[in-house]
């Protein structure tokens with residue numbers, strides 16, 4: 001039997017071989033580009049504003065100024081956006097990790113967390129000192145979940161990131177495997193602690209959970225990160241606006257079409273066109289994590305031509321103070337006192353969300369409201 005390459009050689013004429021080689025090189029280059037930061041930071045087909053904005057220093061206003069003139073700043077500190085990222089040494093993070101300390105190592109695959117060190121440290125319960133890692137950041141506001149990460153320097157000094165294998169979930173008030181991590185951990189010395197991501201993926205995590213990133217040759221200056229999604233992350237840099245007491249302003253949110261407005265939120269909540277056709281099925285519970293993808297498929301969105309994310313959400317208020325589970329959201333357009341409105345075909349007059357926008361979940365202990373509003 002000839003070897004595989006030999007078989008291919010016999011089978012293809014030499015021009016075919018060249019063609020095959022060119023195809024392989026082309027595909028490899030594409031894959032490489034996907035892996036590097038190139039596609040994330042300068043992809044021309046997407047609205048890059050907030051990503052570029054993340055690294056700009058000039059023209060930034062001090063966020064503390066906004067409250068002098070805008071009520072929007074009063075309760076903002078309590079929103080999920082404001083709390084999307086914090087240091088692992090913050091009180092909220094340490095309180096949760098203290099519960100991890102009480103977990104039975106058998107249930108956490110032999111991993112324990114040591115809170116005696118300067119930074120919380122994941123260790124192997126067997127005391128193997130070669131295998132331990134310092135968790136330095138805590139992602140998520142805790143409304144659904146919190147996940148810790150460890151930042152590490154690669155051989156060139158760029159910042160990589162290890163996503164901890166264990167996530168705290170509010171629904172169980174305890175720890176379980178981080179969504180997206182493999183059932184069985186990798187057999188490397190860091191494998192038991194989680195999955196290691198390269199610098200480009202590391203940057204992406206921080207990019208969606210913060211508002212200013214300083215990057216020197218791939219190294220994230222962690223001490224300078226402005227954590228959370230703040231006013232200027234959604235409204236653009238406001239130095240001149242503050243200096244001119246509002247005379248210089250920006251009308252994006254007033255003039256944007258519904259699709260443009262949804263796409264702005266979708267920069268982090270996931271853009272419909274980033275989602276593969278095969279993934280977009282109404283019965284896929286994972287899709288509920290990506291609100292824009294489902295919402296733009298709803299008849300409410302396509303037929304009303306006025307719906308945006310802010311039809312139901314005030315991004316300046318925490319969910320619990322804006323009656324986010326109320327029927328008022330639907331009655332804006334399906335109101336029985338308005339003869340033009342389409343009413344519920346099942347003649348229901350309340351609990352709209354329960355039947356048309358229920359909370360759904362996959363295997364992780366976390367559930368999301370399905371924004372693909374429809375008859376089920």
Ligand code: HEC
Nearest residue numbers: 061063065066068069231232235238242245246249250251
């Ligand atoms: C000294 C007062 C003052 C301060 C401080 C201030 N603003 Fe304003 N802002 C205004 C005024 C006045 C308007 C109304 C401008 C108009 O629409 O004509 C305005 C409008 C806005 C608008 C709506 C119109 C637009 O430009 O998008 C946003 C958003 C906004 N401000 C954000 C901010 C943020 C964010 C901060 C903090 C970094 C801030 N403002 C600080 C006075 C201020």
Ligand code: HEC
Nearest residue numbers: 066067070072073076081229230231234235253310315316
């Ligand atoms: C997650 C994105 C987001 C964040 C963060 C955010 N805003 Fe807004 N803001 C919006 C959107 C969207 C609108 C337009 C609202 C609408 O369409 O009803 C808006 C509108 C405004 C307006 C204009 C209100 C009006 O009636 O015209 C002001 C002023 C404002 N925001 C200030 C702020 C301030 C101050 C902060 C920080 C404390 C902030 N925003 C944080 C998304 C955001």
Ligand code: HEC
Nearest residue numbers: 079080081084140141143208209229265268309313318319
């Ligand atoms: C820079 C990235 C980013 C942008 C832009 C963004 N979000 Fe978010 N949003 C997040 C993150 C991260 C969270 C998760 C916070 C957490 O951990 O609970 C979140 C949470 C939320 C929540 C849950 C609220 C809560 O208080 O827990 C709502 C609702 C929401 N976003 C709506 C919007 C809307 C509407 C827009 C556009 C006006 C928008 N977001 C733009 C990143 C973003």
Ligand code: HEC
Nearest residue numbers: 139140141144145146147149163204205208267268269289
């Ligand atoms: C494209 C933007 C984006 C990237 C990249 C990203 N996140 Fe998020 N993350 C979000 C948004 C948006 C939410 C809010 C999801 C929701 O509540 O629907 C969120 C929520 C979370 C939460 C809270 C749990 C939840 O689902 O609400 C955690 C924890 C988290 N992210 C961790 C991470 C980590 C760790 C990374 C990197 C491995 C990462 N994120 C990368 C946008 C992003």
Ligand code: HEC
Nearest residue numbers: 262265269291292295308309311312319324325329368369
């Ligand atoms: C028709 C009303 C409506 C519209 C429009 C809408 N949402 Fe929601 N959203 C809801 C409801 C209801 C909830 C559940 C609130 C709760 O659990 O307190 C929710 C929850 C969320 C959450 C929290 C995650 C969860 O499931 O607990 C995020 C994030 C979010 N929406 C983002 C968005 C984004 C981004 C858009 C625009 C693409 C959007 N929403 C448009 C009604 C709406």
Ligand code: HEC
Nearest residue numbers: 299300303304307329330332333342352356357373374375
């Ligand atoms: C901005 C206006 C608007 C809002 C807000 C809105 N809808 Fe709709 N909705 C529409 C329009 C317009 C249609 C199409 C009606 C028609 O075809 O006669 C529609 C259609 C529907 C349908 C039929 C869907 C189908 O596939 O046939 C359902 C179910 C529905 N809406 C439920 C809701 C619920 C539940 C809410 C609140 C979570 C809601 N809508 C909020 C405008 C809206």
Ligand code: HEC
Nearest residue numbers: 327330331334342343344345346348349350351352355375
């Ligand atoms: C108990 C479940 C249930 C509740 C609660 C419910 N619906 Fe429905 N809704 C349905 C079903 C089932 C249909 C499909 C009826 C049919 O086609 O015969 C439907 C149909 C609809 C339609 C499409 C009507 C059409 O002619 O295309 C709209 C719009 C709608 N509902 C809005 C609402 C609103 C708004 C609320 C809250 C006030 C609500 N629904 C509460 C089950 C429910």
